[in-house]
Amino acid sequence: MISKKTAFFFLLPALVLIFIFLIFPAFWTLYYSLTDYSLLGASTEFIGVQNFINLFTSARFWNATILSFEFVFFSAIIGQAGVGLLLAMLFHRKSGWLKKLVRNLAVASWLIPAVVVAYAWAAFLDKEYGLLNQIIGIFGFTGIDWLNEVPMGSIIIFNIWRGAAFSMLLFTSALKTIPPSHFETADVVGASLWDKIKDIVLPQLKTFIGSDLALITLWTFNLFTPFLLTGGGPGRQTEILPIYTYFKAFKYMEFGLGAAISAVILFINLTLALVYLNYLKAE
Amino acid sequence: MRLVKKLLFRVLFYFASVLLGLFFVLPLLWLFVTPFRSDPSLAVRLPANPTLQNFIKVVNNAYAMRAFANSAIQALGSTFLVVMLAALAAYALSRVDLPGKGIIVYILILFSSVVTGIAAMVPLFFLLLQLGLIDTHLGIVLAFSGGFLPTGIFLMKDFVDSVSLTYEESAVVSGASKVQIFKDIILPLIGPGMVVVAVFTFAQIWSNFLLPFILLRSNSKMPVSVAIYTFTNEIGMPKIGLISAYSLLYVVPIISLYIFTNRRYGFKFYGGIKG
Numbered sequence: 001m002i003s004k005k006t007a008f009f010f011l012l013p014a015l016v017l018i019f020i021f022l023i024f025p026a027f028w029t030l031y032y033s034l035t036d037y038s039l040l041g042a043s044t045e046f047i048g049v050q051n052f053i054n055l056f057t058s059a060r061f062w063n064a065t066i067l068s069f070e071f072v073f074f075s076a077i078i079g080q081a082g083v084g085l086l087l088a089m090l091f092h093r094k095s096g097w098l099k100k101l102v103r104n105l106a107v108a109s110w111l112i113p114a115v116v117v118a119y120a121w122a123a124f125l126d127k128e129y130g131l132l133n134q135i136i137g138i139f140g141f142t143g144i145d146w147l148n149e150v151p152m153g154s155i156i157i158f159n160i161w162r163g164a165a166f167s168m169l170l171f172t173s174a175l176k177t178i179p180p181s182h183f184e185t186a187d188v189v190g191a192s193l194w195d196k197i198k199d200i201v202l203p204q205l206k207t208f209i210g211s212d213l214a215l216i217t218l219w220t221f222n223l224f225t226p227f228l229l230t231g232g233g234p235g236r237q238t239e240i241l242p243i244y245t246y247f248k249a250f251k252y253m254e255f256g257l258g259a260a261i262s263a264v265i266l267f268i269n270l271t272l273a274l275v276y277l278n279y280l281k282a283e
Numbered sequence: 284m285r286l287v288k289k290l291l292f293r294v295l296f297y298f299a300s301v302l303l304g305l306f307f308v309l310p311l312l313w314l315f316v317t318p319f320r321s322d323p324s325l326a327v328r329l330p331a332n333p334t335l336q337n338f339i340k341v342v343n344n345a346y347a348m349r350a351f352a353n354s355a356i357q358a359l360g361s362t363f364l365v366v367m368l369a370a371l372a373a374y375a376l377s378r379v380d381l382p383g384k385g386i387i388v389y390i391l392i393l394f395s396s397v398v399t400g401i402a403a404m405v406p407l408f409f410l411l412l413q414l415g416l417i418d419t420h421l422g423i424v425l426a427f428s429g430g431f432l433p434t435g436i437f438l439m440k441d442f443v444d445s446v447s448l449t450y451e452e453s454a455v456v457s458g459a460s461k462v463q464i465f466k467d468i469i470l471p472l473i474g475p476g477m478v479v480v481a482v483f484t485f486a487q488i489w490s491n492f493l494l495p496f497i498l499l500r501s502n503s504k505m506p507v508s509v510a511i512y513t514f515t516n517e518i519g520m521p522k523i524g525l526i527s528a529y530s531l532l533y534v535v536p537i538i539s540l541y542i543f544t545n546r547r548y549g550f551k552f553y554g555g556i557k558g
Contacts, residue, residue: 006461007379014372014432017364018391021429025406026398032409083303090299098300105307111537113490115511116314116530122325123317124310129326131309161310222400224493228512242401249405250497258405265402273396277389 026266032259051260061261063236064244068221071156071240076220079160081212084167089193089201092175093183103168110165118228121158122147147230151238155226163220167212174208175201207279214276218269241265318531323524337528347529349503350510354533356420357495357506358488361427365484366477368428369435373476374469376436377443378451388440391433403430404497411498418500426498427488435480442476443469479548482540489536507533 033051037044055061087106091099109117124131125146133143146154182200191199202209224242226232232239232247239247245265249258317323318337319330341347376384407426408417416422450472454464470477492508499505505513511533514526 004379004381007375007381010371010375011381014368014436017368017425017429018394018432021407021410021426022398022403022433023394025403025410026394028409029402029406032406037409086299087303090296090303094296098297098304102300102304102307105304105311107541108311108538109307111486111490111541112311112314112534113492113508113537115492115508116534117310119511119526119530120314121310123313123327126325129324131312131327134326135309161306218396218399222402224401228492245401245405249401250408255405255409259409262402262405265400266397269397269399269402270393273393276396277393 029259029262029266032256033263035256035259037255037259038253047256051256052264054257055260055264060236060239060244064239064241067152067237067239068241070152071159071223071226072217072220075156075159076163076216077213079156080163080216080220081167081209083160083164084169084212085171085201087164087168088171088175089197092172093180106165106168109161110163114225115228117162118225121229125154148234151230151234155229155238158226158229159220159223162225163216167216170208170212171205174205178204211276211279214272214279218272218276221268221272222265314527314530314534317523318528320524323527325523337524338532340525341529341532344525346502347507347510347514347525350505350507351532353420353504354489354506354508357423357427358485360420360424361431361488362481362485364424364428365431365435366481369432369439369480370470370473370477372432372436373439373443373473374465377440378448388437392437395430395433398430401493401497404493407494408497417498418504420504422498423495426494427491431484431487435484438480438483439473439476442473442479446472475548479544482544486537486540 034046034048035044036047036050087102091103123129127133127143127145130143130146132146136143144150178200182204183196186196186200222242223240224246226238226240227243227246230238232243241261242265245258245261248254248261312327313325316327316329319333319335320328321330321332321334321336323337375381376388381387411417411419411422411426414422416425446469450468451464454468459467489506490508492512495504495506496509496512499509502510502513507529511526511529514522514529
């Protein structure tokens with residue numbers, strides 16, 4: 001056993017690092033969001049909530065916000081959670097090579113570094129040579145320039161593909177907590193798949209689904225990877241909040257405004273994280 | 284009737300599985316065939332005359348190889364720091380009845396999930412600028428460590444909690460010093476925990492694009508993630524071979540770690556990590 005004093009010294013290095021590089025910066029953002037800090041400006045002045053006023057009256061900010069909500073709703077809440085649940089249920093109480101193969105492919109899509117999958121997808125969606133249009137061609141349809149003609153749709157499908165594995169893994173372990181007798185009874189009565197989902201899976205998995213949705217919402221909301229596929233374009237059609245923040249803070253070097261956007265994002269993140277931790281406690 | 288229904292379900296099962304399998308595999312095919320082609324393009328074609336020429340191009344490209352070294356420095360440096368400090372902190376939190384330690388862990392996890400992505404980059408950029416750590420390996424290592432330590436401590440605490448107190452007690456009785464106890468008894472016992480935290484941290488930092496993209500300036504310090512992106516930016520047909528081979532090499536450590544963890548420990552699933 002160690003004394004309290006020793007324990008304190010064991011904790012100290014980790015806490016110092018976390019404080020300087022994680023906790024303090026969050027609060028510093030709030031301070032900078034109230035200034036006109038910029039690399040170009042001569043001096044930094046306190047300007048109150050002016051950055052927030054500029055932000056909330058900017059059409060470009062609202063465009064980014066609406067796109068972000070669309071992106072989260074369709075790619076995470078509907079897409080990743082839906083495909084994840086489908087995969088988990090499909091392979092529940094099954095074994096064999098097909099299950100192994102499909103699950104490993106999903107996990108690979110999730111684990112391979114973002115830059116690489118973005119590049120693979122750019123090739124996949126290429127108008128002239130891309131595999132997708134080649135396949136579509138076999139069925140007699142003419143391919144389109146996906147990233148330019150349906151940019152939002154493309155990054156939404158991309159993100160479903162990218163993140164479905166997480167929900168699949170979470171729901172797979174969650175389904176194991178449901179006693180098999182529930183499903184057996186349902187089989188005996190001849191319940192349909194939908195009945196099983198509605199009457200057994202959803203009620204039993206309520207807290208798991210809650211934490212899954214909170215987490216994938218948080219991650220998708222902060223995801224920068226679409227930048228690697230579309231750069232926010234064409235025009236501003238895929239300029240979700242993280243990409244908008246990048247342009248403002250690091251391309252145009254408007255740090256005060258950048259800090260204000262970050263403060264807004266951090267506030268939304270905080271709400272989502274509290275929802276998640278609440279579910280975690282419930283479990 | 285029952286038989287028909289069973290058969291129908293079987294067909295439906297295979298149909299859905301194959302469809303989902305295709306959804307996941309098709310976008311990846313390009314990555315695994317193109318590096319071996321002598322005429323690399325954006326199309327998916329099996330290599331007519333398989334070649335390693337593209338890999339040789341990578342090895343001969345000084346920038347590409349330098350980036351591999353940078354990725355290793357940044358990922359290994361941060362991982363080492365996270366594993367060591369998380370082990371110390373988790374031990375203290377697990378073994379000593381500190382006031383409010385439940386709250387400490389809660390707050391750490393809360394902050395690590397909230398301060399993430401581009402919103403974290405804005406203040407981190409200010410901070411490193413003030414500290415003179417912009418465009419340095421040290422700045423990258425410290426920023427990553429601060430971000431990954433909370434999850435590291437959280438995971439590691441689970442492992443320390445599962446180690447029985449009797450080992451330490453008998454060591455104390457036989458007169459071992461505190462440092463000895465930690466080094467000879469605790470460290471070996473929480474070995475698996477350290478491996479898990481190390482694999483988890485390393486894989487994420489190795490893959491990370493945003494943090495070095497924002498906090499580094501010079502090409503000579505960029506990790507592979509950013510190097511691949513800059514190659515992509517100036518894409519011309521001859522570079523496709525180089526980029527695809529480079530990407531495949533970059534993915535190898537991640538896939539190997541996954542297979543290793545899966546075999547050795549089973550791909551244990553911790554809800555709420557992987558940012």
